Amino acid sequence: MAFTYAISGGDWARIAPELALLVAALLVMLVDALIPARLRGALVIIGVMGVLAALAGVIMLYASSGSPSAFGGMVTSDPLALFATLVILAATGLSLLLSPGYIERQGTRQQGEFYALVMLAATGMVLMAASTNLMMIFLGLELLSLPLYVLCAFAPGQQRAQESGMKYFLLSSFASGFLLYGMALIYGATGATNLGGINHFVATHAMSATAGFGPILLGGMALLAVGLAFKVSAIPFHAWTPDVYQGALTPVTALMSVGTKMAAFVALIRVFDVALAPVRADWQGIMWALAILTMVGGNILAATQTNVKRLLAYSSIAHAGYLLIGIALGTQAGIAALLYYMAAYAVMNVGAFGVVLALERVAGLGTNLDDYRGLASRRPALAAALAVFLFALAGIPGTAGFVAKYAIFAAAVTGGHAELTIIGVVASMIGFYYYLRVIWAMYFVPAPDMPAAEAANANPHLSLAGLNSAVVTKLAASGTPLAFSAGLALALALIGTLGLGIFPAPLISLARQAAGLP
């Protein structure tokens, strides 16, 4: 017996975004080897060009007709994959723009490797979102994880970063073990690794929890749910998130918090909400419980944090909880709301990490809540931007975060799970507390060492001369000028956060299309 499978040009066109990112990664490595060290900062341009090329690929695929499936049903370029790709590309592009200046400040000399690894991680995220086969989901996951392990440990000589990379590796590959065992059992129960085959099997066979393939499938679903819950950092599988997010370089944290989540949520949608939809009764309870635990626990734990990076890490756990509502509902409206939420979360969360990055000094100094005291008088523009991002994360009307929360809570009510809405709203109330705490520190608490009266009318133009030398040093230390590209990234994130809040309709219709709604 022989297998013949011809790969056509159309197959390659279906993975155009992945190819563009991959080529950009290889180009970065090649050019890095050829140019002198002082020019290496310019490598970010190749990365951004790669993201733009991938974006062009997505637009081309949106316009193309015909079957979206490619490579014998291994990957697809359906609207769900394309929407996820857009979100991942937005996060990658913004993270790339935030990096120049910051990574030099952290003492990184190997900038070429940094940008190449970021592009490879983005390739893995896009590939995972496009996978329609358990094998490809695993490969996409590993292609995104391996560069991220290295990126987390990237800052030279920073013990925190090495610790972050180590923890991420150990816990993530531990979770991969569960994920793979789950996949193996699902393969054993259904005889297929492609999601269409799994769906066909469970739709045509009656399942019993005690006989036949039933117990194996149940075990497989449970293990797969555990593995993916690790990846989206759902409570109780969240322990790695704060440590890894805090220790990693901030652009990496921004990319990880959005891109990995988006890819893993698409995998959850494809496996549970689509392929295993016929046996929804057997897995819905797990997702329901995970959603509640993550929403409530994430918000409560975030409220106790004193480091802003760590606070944002716990806030990202809480947001994973709101997103899990969409999975637990299993309705198309729930999936559409989840996708819109993820897009909104991408701009506001990367934006918030962008401001943290602009204020951060070497080795994670300058990320404590105390360092943000009186920020409004020292860096008014940055403080205002962070305030907008935090209001959006809290869900204040007029921002993307409000529309996203509204959509997902409305989907929960119409999907017959009003209790998830009630718990979600209560959890967001706790969320207000810690987001406002940061804003309070920036606007209403005078900076340390600075006399209150002086802080009240501190004006950067005239007050520098009158301050004592300690304060001047302090101001100089926190006054790292914002790189042009980082400013551009923050401006884009601001436009996205406010734009998606005021004109949500186009993106909502795109999300509904991705979820298969008219």
Add this chain to the structure above:
Amino acid sequence: MLLSLNSFLVLGALLFCIGLFGALSKRNAISVLMGIEIMLNAVNITLVAFSSAFQHSAHGARLSGQVFAVFIITVAAAEAAVALATIIAIYRRKSSVDVTEINMMKW
């Protein structure tokens, strides 16, 4: 004596539990890594066992398991390379690879 599918599945499950116990109980980072590798190999045994049980099904069903196992072996090798590099970097700084001592960040 013919070994049935169940024997292999039980072997896979036992190995997975041994690996899990090793990954959770060991303090040396390299031992934890070995525990994780045992978990992955338990998955490989399970996949190949299922694959041979599907020998009367279509090619696709039968070969998927074996191909999957090959992918897992390859990826596990890449993971081990990254992990050992990280462990060496940490060892150079701290002269220790005890995971309980890697604790700069907490709560």
